Amino acid sequence: MDLEAIPGVGAKTAERLAALDDAERALTDGDVAALARAPGITEGQAARIARGAIRERHGDTSRFLRTDRARELYDDALALLQERAVTDYAKRRVETFYPSASADRIEEVRAFVTEAMARDADPTVVEALSGVAPLADPGGLRVRERCLATSEAETYARAERAFPELSVELVEDTQDLAELARGYATVVALDESFAGLDLPGDVRVVPDPEARVDEVLPERLLAFFAENRARLLAAADAHEAADLDAPCDLDALRDGLDRLDADGTVKGDAELGRLQDAAADVDAAVSTGESVANDRLREVIQARDVTIEGADLLSLVEQGARVDTLLDRELADEFDEAVAAAREHVVDALRLDDHADLAEGVFRDDPHFPVERDEAAVSRLQSELDAARDRRAARLKADLASDLNALRDPVEALVSAALELDVELAVARFARDFECVLPTFEGRGVDLEGGRSPLLDVEFAEVDPVDYRVEGVALLSGVNSGGKTSTIDLVGLTVVLAQMGLPVPAERVRLERFDALHYQAKSQGTLDAGAFESTLREFGGLVTDEGNRLVLVDELESITEPGASAKIIAGILESLDEQGATAVFVSHLAGEIREATGFDVQVDGIEAVGLVDGELQVNRSPVKGRLARSTPELIVEKLATAEDDAFYDRLLGKFAE
Template identity: 35%
Template sequence: MIKSLRDIPRIGEKTFRRFIEHFGGEKQALESILNGDIAAISEMEGMTEKSAISLVLEARAQNEGVGIRDFLKTDVAYEMYERINALISGFAHTDYAKSKINLYFPYPARKKDMIIKLQKEIGGIIRMAGKLDDNELSGFLSGVRPIKTNVTIPVIRDRAIIATTQEEFEAARNFPVSVQLVSEPGEAIDVARGYSHVFIGTSLAGIDFPEDIDVDFIDIKRTETWQVAPEKELAFFAKNLGSITSAISVFRIIRKHEPDFCAKIKDDEIERLALGTSKISGDSDLKGGLDNEIDRLISVYGRLNDTIAAAEKKANAEFGSLIEKSSVTVKGFDLLTAIDGSANSLFEKEIREKYNTVTASALCTISNELGMSPKEVQYLDNFFSDEVSHPIRVNPRGAEGLKNHLLRSIASRKLVLLRENARELSKLKETASVIVREVLDFDVGYTIGCFARKFSLGMPAIHDKSGIGLAGGTNIFLESPVPIDYSVGASRFNAGIGKLKDACVILLSGVNSGGKTSTLDLLAQIIILAHMGFPVPAKQCELGLVEEFFYFGKSRGTMDAGAFESTIRDFSAIAGKKNKLVLADELESITEPGASAKIISGILEELDDNNGMGVFVSHLAESILKDTTCDIRVDGIEAKGLDEHLNLIVDRNPRYNYLARSTPELIVERLARKNKDSEFYNRLLKKFK
């Protein structure tokens, strides 16, 4: 049992330190490895997804006392397992499921309990997957990613907690807002002027603060994040928004068909979470359209500059045209006043009236255009200076005053709403994490379910005898496979076989391209999937579990002495008492036919003596049988001739107790019929007649 990271052989000192740094502690790192958290492990520096998977598998193997290679004893067997896994992963909707699929592997017979447990779990998921509509589900499912918990937000600088004691100060520093320590109430007012929103201890309740500062009196030592910095609480939801909302949709769809799915999460929690997350945008802000007043304020702020510019332009045009038409008549004693040097006041009076008219109209336009509230209209008083000036311009400081007021109003109103939402959502953080985790884990099972649905797989029945039998078996790597019925050893499918019906060691003979290799591959797929606790590609299947699985592929051509020696050494692994299945494809090409037949018969005898199961594809069945006294059954896949398109007519189902000929003459016949003018093919064909 692994108790420390150091118990995993692959983890040296350097990797150990990296793990601690990445996961924040040995316990967390170990948990992550044993839980198979591939995504988090592969985020580590120097770690790829592949190495993370093999590390997890190694750790698990150590923990469970069994690893992949305990069952998959040859490279060809392992490659078949990898091909199957790659095929299944292709059905995953999330990267999480894609990598998690790699953690399933075939267990040897001694882990029967585990296999049966997996069969039950996966069987349940497949039944559920069968009820779900993938078109409805897949879009949402692929939007779910593991929850990111490491969420930070920048300090909110225009909001402060004003502490009056050291303890309050220390408590306040836990929140991402400015923190100030004051020694007396008057100082608090001065400090508060630098912020648009302050939180002050209840001990200072009753002091008057300037009107333009929002003040909240709180118990600083007991306050919660949602109260002073709701943005921090909401940032978790904002950062994981896509995943959470997609997971909620998946949850709802599953629950429609399977009301008990993940019963620990109550419907009302999901609905509250859905409501809360529907209010936030990706940057922890409030979504538009939720509050009319905020939307109005934002719109006023956004249109202010343009509205002012248009009003200025209009005012200047009106003012210009009024001035153009103006004249001042100086009559009678006014002439004397004018000589006095007071002509200016006469002109000013005339111009001021027009200036006042034009600016008043401009303010009216601005206020109407923007739909301003009475409080906002008050800020317009500072827009135009009392002194007549030309061209007419809005006083920038006046406009700034209104803008600041608008921004403060937006912030203060938003804070109320953000707080309400953060308060509600802060209680649902765990719910959100669980929902996402459950949906990701669901995708792992659903991936297997989709794979099973696509290939019409069925759960095999496991019996205690030595044998494997199937009806309607379809090789998952063939495009349009013809279903195969076959039985090796004891099974309920061997009733009609006649002699040697329980034989566990078989020679499979037959025509070239008849489907011998495909049959071995099918058996390999079935044996691997069944030992993983997965459904298998057969309408019906019954099998006894084995401890080891050997698959030897076809060798390419005669071997040199070294390669031959190492192949024989590979085969020596099948000696021994452990129950096993051995598949071997045309072993004869390792050396010349006579010697090959002797070697194969020796291997088959070894297998038979040790109660092993084996299917050996060979064109040397007759010679092999001559060299052995064991009860070896010979089955055959036979070609019956050529069809009108000169394709082989083959019955893909092996015939029991039947030595099928290789029928190379059919291939020669095909060549001769396709190339009617060729003397050469005709001459060869005659040799067979």
């Protein structure tokens, strides 16, 4: 795939995407999470790139949303979907849905939506999804108790690139290798020439480390599972709650995660726990052992009467003897018993089941007081326990990594499926919340039955349904606050959703597949000369455009004087009619425009049925072929009916002229 052919992807972005393991699949599937793993690519950028890739795949180069108001309707539609998504991924993923003129793209989304609408957004599923997120790659991993060793410069460079978590050492011969083995719990030799040699310590020969990563560096895989534990468990729960077929054995996954601690170490192994405790407690155990020996000796010395004849004392003094000599001569057995007790304490305290011999040298055999540790022997004991602990941990890590390795790819699919489920449920909840149906693409224009806008500032259940059919060019008239703007908003939103491939909030919808949507929102007051000219230029470009377009315009007459506005709008309608466009112009000047138009323009009306307690009562569905009465006419009619006054009758008669 030519990455730079994707709209919005330049050379630098293409280079970043190329760093992904499978950029083409991610682009084809619209996998925003995978694309966001590319260096320097945010989730927002990933959504735009995915959308561009979809456009490129379908040859969808046209711009459907031609005005700011049209784009606002699209943003509103996206927001309604995103509000019903649980995960950040799904909120971004729905951004890959966009209104398109491509029949293939629309049908692609409709196929997805058809399956999604059959989903049940059970609260248990939604709760489980709240903990799901794209899998993260842990960073900053460093393993210090193991190193790689090689005598070849090329192998050294390759190992440094492949295993940045480990130290890589250059060695010349087996002597260098043996020296390394004294400083590391495990040395992994990468040269075949070292195979079969008898070396001290834990030295392994692995000539092809890249093919045996889980053996050489099990911490990498374990760190991945530890980092993503919560996400994986949530995804497993979501699969079970939604009764989805999982791509892996969920019990095996949970068992593996139960054996893994938050820092990527293996938990639950008694022997490793013993060695960890022993290595951590060496100094404390030896110090207590010293106290045990010295307390016993002190008690013995205090209770013992020692008689030394003068000649012996003189001889000892002449020889420079100290109390140690007296201990050796008078209390040798007691000293041996005290040291034995000290050693026994160290063995018991550290539970040195298979390292008891190392405790023998911790206290010297020659009588002396106070009894003190042999620092070299203590250091050897510490080093041996550290190495035994690290070797045990490495074996356990390798075993667990071997078990989890088979789950590495399936858990990617597990989380991906859970995230896509959230996208489906967002669509399903949208469809149910707003009682949506999939529209039918046939015929001309838009035919809407029982449509209700979810964009109004009232509860959706309280929205009055609207029936409206538009074919060709029409003027929409009606009283103030009667729902003219909300009606064309509903028409625009219906077309946007339909051409995104999504369901629409109505009982039934039939429409043609449009090439573009132009929606000119209501202007805020009369425009100055420059702004007025700019607006006319926009409409000049609109009427010379090609393709079947839907044009929605809200009270264009507000841009200038009413008389001139009616003539301008009439001219625009004539051009759109000649091109066979579908258009709805909302206007309070519908009668004047109709008179100025050179063809029999359709005028529809949102009728007010009367005033009740000062409140306007309106039939929200436009009536075809009827110019709606204004609010002032209704008020005058009410007064003429209620009051016996010729003045009101005269005013009412003016409306009929």
